[in-house]
Amino acid sequence: AFQGKEKFHKTVRSAQFYLIDGFILLCCGAEFHLLSFHLDTTKDDLKRYKQRSVCKLVQKFPMASAMEITSLSAVNDFYSYIVLRAGSNRALEVFDLNAGCSTAVIPEVHTRSVHQICQNKVYTTRQPEAYNLFMTTAAGDGIKLWDLRILR
Secondary structure, three states: OOOOOOOOOOOEEEEEEEOOOOEEEEEEOOEEEEEEEEOOOOOOOOOOOOOOOEEEEEEEEEOOOOOOEEEEEEOOOOOOOEEEEEEOOOOEEEEEOOOOEEEEEEOOOOOOOOOEEEEOOOOOOOOHHHHHEEEEEOOOOOEEEEEOOOOO
16 A cells, blocks of 8 residues: 555545556545556565555546535546546536536536546447436436436
């Protein structure tokens, strides 16, 4: 285990690997962080206590209209630059990490804050349209199926 020098101002609500284990995404407060990391796996009995694994902040991405991100989802199993995040303001934001900006915001997704976003994360010989679908759920408000192409 290793820890970067970054100190988080709020509780880290979720963390996951991203882009086929090339990065780490985590959400803290009203922003998500993209971190790069390097794990040093060399075995050297003389230097085994020296920490040579590193984790560095690449960039922070704030969610302007929310107090806190309640759910974050990104695909790790294949190359996808889409990050979905939901905030305490009940909005869902589609973020394109390739462009480094928000591409869409859907206000009032549920009657309560979204607590889980689920994307199609299995890359098989499915129709390409299947990867445009995702689900959201909020306590007491059921599950909603969404299409990224029409944002409904």
